[in-house]
Structure formats: C-alpha cells, structure tokens
Amino acid sequence: MTDQSRWQAVQGRDGAADGRFVYAVTSTGIYCRPTCASRRPLRRNVRFFDLPEAAEQEGFRACKRCRPTESPSPDVTVQRVREICRFIDQERDQGADGSPSLAAIAAKVGGSPHHLQRTFKRLMGVTPAQYGDARRLARLRQGLKQGESVTNAMYDAGYGAASRLYERANGQLGMTPASYAKGGKGARIGYSITDSPLGRLMVAATAQGVCFLSLGDDGHLIAELGREYPLAEIVADEIVLGEWVRTVVAYLEGAIPHPNLPLDVQGTAFQRRVWQELMQIPAGMTRTYSEMAERISGNPMARRAVARGCATNPVSLIIPCHRVIRGDGGLGGYRWGLDRKRALLAGEREQRKKQN
Numbered sequence: 001m002t003d004q005s006r007w008q009a010v011q012g013r014d015g016a017a018d019g020r021f022v023y024a025v026t027s028t029g030i031y032c033r034p035t036c037a038s039r040r041p042l043r044r045n046v047r048f049f050d051l052p053e054a055a056e057q058e059g060f061r062a063c064k065r066c067r068p069t070e071s072p073s074p075d076v077t078v079q080r081v082r083e084i085c086r087f088i089d090q091e092r093d094q095g096a097d098g099s100p101s102l103a104a105i106a107a108k109v110g111g112s113p114h115h116l117q118r119t120f121k122r123l124m125g126v127t128p129a130q131y132g133d134a135r136r137l138a139r140l141r142q143g144l145k146q147g148e149s150v151t152n153a154m155y156d157a158g159y160g161a162a163s164r165l166y167e168r169a170n171g172q173l174g175m176t177p178a179s180y181a182k183g184g185k186g187a188r189i190g191y192s193i194t195d196s197p198l199g200r201l202m203v204a205a206t207a208q209g210v211c212f213l214s215l216g217d218d219g220h221l222i223a224e225l226g227r228e229y230p231l232a233e234i235v236a237d238e239i240v241l242g243e244w245v246r247t248v249v250a251y252l253e254g255a256i257p258h259p260n261l262p263l264d265v266q267g268t269a270f271q272r273r274v275w276q277e278l279m280q281i282p283a284g285m286t287r288t289y290s291e292m293a294e295r296i297s298g299n300p301m302a303r304r305a306v307a308r309g310c311a312t313n314p315v316s317l318i319i320p321c322h323r324v325i326r327g328d329g330g331l332g333g334y335r336w337g338l339d340r341k342r343a344l345l346a347g348e349r350e351q352r353k354k355q356n
Helices: 003-011 052-057 076-093 102-109 113-124 128-145 150-157 162-173 177-181 218-228 242-252 269-279 289-297 300-311 338-355
Strands: 022-025 030-032 046-049 188-194 201-205 210-215 233-236
Touching: 003 046, 022 052, 030 052, 046 052, 046 300, 052 076, 052 113, 052 128, 076 102, 076 113, 076 128, 102 113, 113 128, 113 289, 128 269, 188 210, 188 218, 188 242, 201 218, 201 242, 210 218, 269 289, 269 300, 289 300
Parallel strands: 188 233
Antiparallel strands: 022 030, 022 046, 188 201, 201 210
C-alpha cells in the first residue's frame, strides 16, 4: 500500500486495512490501527508503519482504545517478522546478554538466516540485532526513569554485565546511565556562539563530542539548548570549544569539504541509521528521500520516515541532512530555511570543483 492509500483507509476507517499497517501521530506519540474511533489527526502529523513493533521502536505507544498490537495480520511475512520481534523480546526478558543470532532466529521461526535478515530490515527499517539493541535501551531508560537502581535496570533490560551496559548504552544515552537516571542532572554541556556566513552559530558539546548545533540569534540559541537538555549543567565555554567552532565556520566559508568532529547524539535505531547514511553522502552531492529510504530499509516508500530522521538531526551541518532533496529535484524542507540549504549545497559544489 502507498502512503496515500493508507491515509484513505484511515480516513474511511477501512476494516480491510486492519492488520496491514498502523499509523502513528507525532503530536501525541500514540499509534493506532486504521479503524480506531479516535479523532482523526492532521495528515502532516501522521506516520505509517507496517508493524506495531516498528512504531514502538521509534518511541510511539500503543493506543489503549483500539489496541493495535492485538490486530492480526493476513500477511504471512508480516506475521513472521512479528514472531521474530516477540522471540527477541522473550530472549531479553529471560536475561539473554545480547540479541539471539540469525541462526537461532531461523531455527525458531523457519527460513534461511539471510532471507530473514533482509525481510526483517525491509519491514522494520533495522536489522534484528539493531532492534534488540533499541529494545534493551528502551527498557533501560524506562527502568531508570521509574527510579530503579542502575544494577536492577541493567539486568531487567537484558544487559548481562556492567561492561556490556557501558559499552553499548553510553553513546546512545549521551551520558552515563547513573546520570540518565537523574534525568540528565550532572551532565555538563559547554557551548560557544559565533558569527558565521549563515548567521549566528552555536556549537555545544559534552566531553564525548558535539551534541547540539544550531543557527539563530543568541537568545533563541541559548533557550533552544536549554529545552533540549533541561537538567544538564550548561555553561559558556569559548576556549575548549574554540577549535571545533572554527572547524564548522571554516566549512561554511568553503575552506574545508566537511567538518569532521566527534559526536555525542541520541536517537532511535532508525534515526541513527538515517544519520549514518547521511554521513555517507559526499560533499557537493545529493540523494533523494526515496533513494535514502531504499538504501536504509529496502523500501523507497519509507521516505517520510527518512525525512523525519533528517528533521530530528540535532547536529545539522556535521550530519549533512541538507544533502537530501525531493525526487523531482526540489530542495524539500530545511529547518533553517531553503535559502541556507541552497547556499550550503552551492558552497559544497564550488569546493568540489576546486578539488577536481
């Protein structure tokens, strides 16, 4: 089904569409089956997923009214992928350290490991191992937010040892689990604001790397950083961040092809896949949202999910979401306006000509 036909099914509460997909509402964080009796959302706030599990790994919660997780699917392939998700979750609940191997999954649900991996990634947007990582991290976050000790939350989430927890979770949390348990309190973020060819530029970073980058006036930038990290200690740090800021400005001035800096960003498994793919686009080149979706999930119709992954990128410029355009050649959207997107692409193309 195309997104348009799915939207028509949602508007008409088409019973034949139940089990074939779910829709999620970004303004509420809830996902529903197509026949849900709840008030219809605006189209721009709607995302579609083939499976409830795919919506949940993106952070959406099941509607308590229509209970979309209880909706069976007539598609055997979808049923098999959902069975894999349940198997991975069961293994985690039983204390397994890490996700089951592809061989173990194939033995459980049948089929070849390669085919299962390809099918799972096409429908879920991530591999079984990435799905398992995201689910464990979500369970860890939930436990810490509910006041569990780091040790109890660690074992409940399926991390078999503290070393595994800190190895796999720290970069995704953006801080230590102990700090995350306090709502981020104790994390220290330094920032620096300077002039750039595109206006006032803020670069903010933890000890691990750049966690935030934005353009605007000084008051807006400081307020935006505070909203992003409300419980962190935020301080001006012109000296330590000076070199990183100069690197970003040099890129905007066309002196270097790309700002290669360490990053400390958080995101879902699918968002990280989008960001990783963005980093693979050469400076001065572009890809369409459909091409990105095809490369990430094997499904070019997942372009709306890719567009959201670009829009939620907290360090634009370093993760170059401006290099993604519409299929008809139009620029599409950009958080800082199309004039800046156009200027960034023009500058990169000029830099590419100089190198050649």
